[in-house]
Structure formats: structure tokens, C-alpha cells
Amino acid sequence: MIKIAIASGKGGTGKTFVSTNIFYALTRENISSVLADCDAEAPNVLSFFRTVRKETHEVVQHVPVIDVSKCTFCGKCHEYCNYNAIFILPPSGIISVIEDLCHGCGACSVACEYDAITEKPFPLGNVNISLYNNSHPVIEARMNTGIMSPVRVIKEALRHIRHEAEIVILDSPPGTSCPFIQTVSQADYVILVTEPTPFGLSDLRQSVETLRTMDSKFGVIINKAGMGNNDVREYLKKEGIDLLLEIPYSRETAGLYSAGRLLAEADESFGKQLLNVTEYITGKYGNSNSQR
Amino acid sequence: MFIGMIRRPKPRNAGRINKFNIIMKVAITSTGSTSDSKLDPRFGRCSYFVIYDTDTREMEFIRNPNKDATEGAGPASVQTVASRNVKKIISGEFGTKIRSLLDSLGIEMTAIRDPEKSISDIVEMLGQQ
Structure with a gap:
């Protein structure tokens, strides 16, 4: 099993777009896969797949009650x-x-x-497990409104990943703080999705710096290629970071995504490109590192 | 959200008001340790608390031990001033976590939006009330 986290510093670069399409491409090839939506504050991967809910686990923490x-x-x-x-x-x-x-x-x-102190459960959120095509689990971390940190719910979601799966895709929360770290620390490899804009680059830098302190293996997908400038590519070259794929910006892709559809379904060659990326990652990092 | 204030059936010091005189202690958040210091606009993470006794007109400056607390500076600061029997707090603003707490303790909150006011200015304002 290899766990691949899809992350980005900046929100809206296309983490979920990449995660859902990779998962779709893998399952189409009948590769045993799991998709875990770790963006517990705003989980949405389930809107892209027709799934059947199998289990729901409530995540609680214990708060003291004083007599x-x-x-x-x-x-x-x-x-x-x-x-x-x-x-x-x-x-x-x-x-x-x-x-x-x-x-x-x-x-x-x-x-x-x-x-004088006993404890009572205090609900934080849920972990929902559904099956796609009756065989591939989609795990959703969903925290309750008003809870301060999603970390515990994410942790619980990650605990439910079954080890039989060949490839696990972790759709990470945005940013580079605790929820991101909780997710990527469980991954054997991290795909950072960025866009070729100054904002994309600034947040990519932060993600790279964070992942380096954690000794994580990572590479980059540039989404919406064609907009912005060339700075992200130059940064990657200078830092010696793998550029895994460039996904061209297109209005049609954005339209498809916002309608809750998958580009890899509409465009088989895109699915193939994503499979090449996962093959490259599993080939290079698959076996040696899967103990983490 | 503040849940479940628990009170002993018979509080020992239920208020300090007697028939003849109202002794009131006021806490003022201060940026420094003298009466020339300006009002600190933050409650939980202010630099100093001034405990002013409206009866004796004495001022006591306490360095805020909760200034750099990772979390919960507000409630911890309520504890700091409430343990000195303060009946009113003057500061720049009050966070959501402590409002219900102060209400249940019967401590009055006064927000002064003018950060240029010094502690002596505020004490003077109290005297005019």
C-alpha cells in the first residue's frame, strides 16, 4: 500500500480536482484504492461519486464534569x-x-x-465510510460546526483506512497548519497542487518548506497552466523539485468540475496522464517507504 | 460558549455590599505599571491590570500572568481579576468566551474605545459617575 496525499498551500488550486480524478482513474483500472477526504472543515469529494454509505462513526472527545x-x-x-x-x-x-x-x-x-471529576462525551464530528462501485471505500472526515480544530476527526478518518488497498489518496485540507500536517504526516508521498500565479508560488514555497522539515517526499502538479507567469516552473527547477504534470487551464474543465463531473471520465487521455503520475510515484517510492 | 456555571449553595463572600457603603473594586487593563500608562485595548492579553478601589482610591498594578497564554487568556484573566473581588472591568474590548462568564459572575463590563485614555483619565471618569 502507498498513501499519496494531495495538498497545496493555497486553497482553490485543484486538490480535490486532482484527488477525485486520480481516484476515478485508478478505480477504472480496477486498482484497489481508497479516497479519504481529510478536508474535514469542508468535505466535498462525495459530491463527485455515486456511493453507498456503509458506516458512520461519531468522533468524540471527553470533557470533564465536576461534581x-x-x-x-x-x-x-x-x-x-x-x-x-x-x-x-x-x-x-x-x-x-x-x-x-x-x-x-x-x-x-x-x-x-x-x-469530583467524571467525563462526558463531547461530539466533534463524524467519519463516514461509503463504497464506490461496491468495492472502493471513500472515507469522509466531517467535523461539526463550531469545533475549533478538525485534527481529531482527521486522525480518526485516517485510522479507518484498510490496509488491503493498493493506493490510498488523501485529499488534504488547504494551508500548512495542523490539519495539513496531520494529513501529510501519514503519507508516503505528497503531491502539491499549485497554480502558476504569485499566490500559488508563495503558498507552494510555504508547503515545500513545511514538508522539508518533515522529510516528506513530494512533487508538484501545476494546475491551470497557461495563466500567470513562469515563476513556479523556475522555482521548481532551482529547488530540484519534480514537476509531475501540468494541467492546462480551460473553461470547459472548470465548467465540468463545477457541475460535479470528472474530467478523467470525459477525457480518457487525462486519466491516463494521472495514472502515469501514480505509476511514477509508486515505482519510485512505493515499496521502500510504505512502512511509515 | 460557556456552559454550566456551578455555584455552592451558600457562597461565603456573596458580594461585598453593605447597607452603609458600597465598596467597589474596578479592574482596568493597562499597557504599563503607572497611572500615566494608556488603557490596554485587549482584556485577556493586556500587559497589566490596575485594581482600583473606588472607596480608598488605592491603585494596585498587577502584571498579567496570562498575557502569553497559548489559549484561554480571557477566562484565565477573568479568574485573575474576579479573585480580587472586582465588580467592574474597564477595557477596550471583551471576547465572546468571557462575556457569559462575566455575566454569571455579576461583573460589569465597560468598553472604552479610546486607546489614548490614560489610567488616571479613567480613574477620574469613575470619580465623576
Whole structure:
């Protein structure tokens, strides 16, 4: 099995476009594949495939519940909490949990010597597992509205990837912060999708710098080639980064995508190009690195 | 969102108001440790808290221990000032996490949008009320 994350610093460069089309091309060749939508804040890969929902798992974290009749207001739970999630005013006899700030680490329960702290589940989101063509899982990480970080939901989604699959495609969240890192840290290879514009280049640079600190293997797909300028290509050459593919900008492609359709279905040669990319990656990084 | 304020049945210091005199302590967020310092527009991450006693007119400057907290500076700062029996807080703005908290503690919030006001200006304004 090889896990390939599709990421980009900048939003809207075509991560999901590339992920869904690669997945489609792979499944068309009957290559056992999984597509995981790790963009838990705005998951949308399911809108491109007719799938059947098989499982739903709720992702919860545990927040403390304080039994004030047992509490001695010693303040130890507050002291243990790294996130200021326990508010305590001993002289007024007030103690409360600020659930928004709680990371669910459980330190307060350990701290309490008076059995005053129990835990209750606090829902963060869901992991939905569907099957495409009755055989290829599409895993969706979907966090609830108002939750601060999608990281836990992403982590849980990644846990559900079955190891029988030959190729796993991880559609990463945008940016280069925790959700991105959580996703790409699980990958054997990262495809960075960029566009040949100054914004694309600026965010590509950030992604490259982040991935280098993580010792990740990566290459770049330039989407919407033909717009902007040549700076991204020159940057890649200078940095010695693999340019895997250029996808020309076209209004028809954009139209197709926004109608929820796949270019690889309409244009077989595009599907072939994507298969060549995955063959190149699996050939070069497939076996040696799959233990990560 | 602030959920579940728990109160002991009989709070020991339920307010500090008696029939004859209203002792009120006010917390003012300050950029520095003197009365010439300007109002700090941020509550949770201000540099100093001034605890001003409207009765004795004494001022106490406390360095804010929560200034560089990774998370939850607001609620932690509420704890810092509420533990000094403050009944009113004057600052530039108040975040969403602490408004309901302050409401449930019965602490009044006053936002002053003028960052040029010094601590002594604000204390003077309090005296005129």
C-alpha cells in the first residue's frame, strides 16, 4: 500500500480536482484504492461519486464534569490544565469547565484526588465510510460546526483506512497548519497542487518548506497552466523539485468540475496522464517507504 | 460558549455590599505599571491590570500572568481579576468566551474605545459617575 496525499498551500488550486480524478482513474483500472477526504472543515469529494454509505462513526472527545459536592476547591485540576479550560474561584465556591477550551487530555481527572471529576462525551464530528462501485471505500472526515480544530476527526478518518488497498489518496485540507500536517504526516508521498500565479508560488514555497522539515517526499502538479507567469516552473527547477504534470487551464474543465463531473471520465487521455503520475510515484517510492 | 456555571449553595463572600457603603473594586487593563500608562485595548492579553478601589482610591498594578497564554487568556484573566473581588472591568474590548462568564459572575463590563485614555483619565471618569 502507498498513501499519496494531495495538498497545496493555497486553497482553490485543484486538490480535490486532482484527488477525485486520480481516484476515478485508478478505480477504472480496477486498482484497489481508497479516497479519504481529510478536508474535514469542508468535505466535498462525495459530491463527485455515486456511493453507498456503509458506516458512520461519531468522533468524540471527553470533557470533564465536576461534581461540586465532592469538590474541595483545591485547584489542582486548574493547575494541571494547560488550556485554561477550568475556571475556579475558591472564595466564591465557583468552579466550571469552559468546554470550548478543553482539549480532552484528561489531565484534570488525573489531578483530582476527591473523585469530583467524571467525563462526558463531547461530539466533534463524524467519519463516514461509503463504497464506490461496491468495492472502493471513500472515507469522509466531517467535523461539526463550531469545533475549533478538525485534527481529531482527521486522525480518526485516517485510522479507518484498510490496509488491503493498493493506493490510498488523501485529499488534504488547504494551508500548512495542523490539519495539513496531520494529513501529510501519514503519507508516503505528497503531491502539491499549485497554480502558476504569485499566490500559488508563495503558498507552494510555504508547503515545500513545511514538508522539508518533515522529510516528506513530494512533487508538484501545476494546475491551470497557461495563466500567470513562469515563476513556479523556475522555482521548481532551482529547488530540484519534480514537476509531475501540468494541467492546462480551460473553461470547459472548470465548467465540468463545477457541475460535479470528472474530467478523467470525459477525457480518457487525462486519466491516463494521472495514472502515469501514480505509476511514477509508486515505482519510485512505493515499496521502500510504505512502512511509515 | 460557556456552559454550566456551578455555584455552592451558600457562597461565603456573596458580594461585598453593605447597607452603609458600597465598596467597589474596578479592574482596568493597562499597557504599563503607572497611572500615566494608556488603557490596554485587549482584556485577556493586556500587559497589566490596575485594581482600583473606588472607596480608598488605592491603585494596585498587577502584571498579567496570562498575557502569553497559548489559549484561554480571557477566562484565565477573568479568574485573575474576579479573585480580587472586582465588580467592574474597564477595557477596550471583551471576547465572546468571557462575556457569559462575566455575566454569571455579576461583573460589569465597560468598553472604552479610546486607546489614548490614560489610567488616571479613567480613574477620574469613575470619580465623576
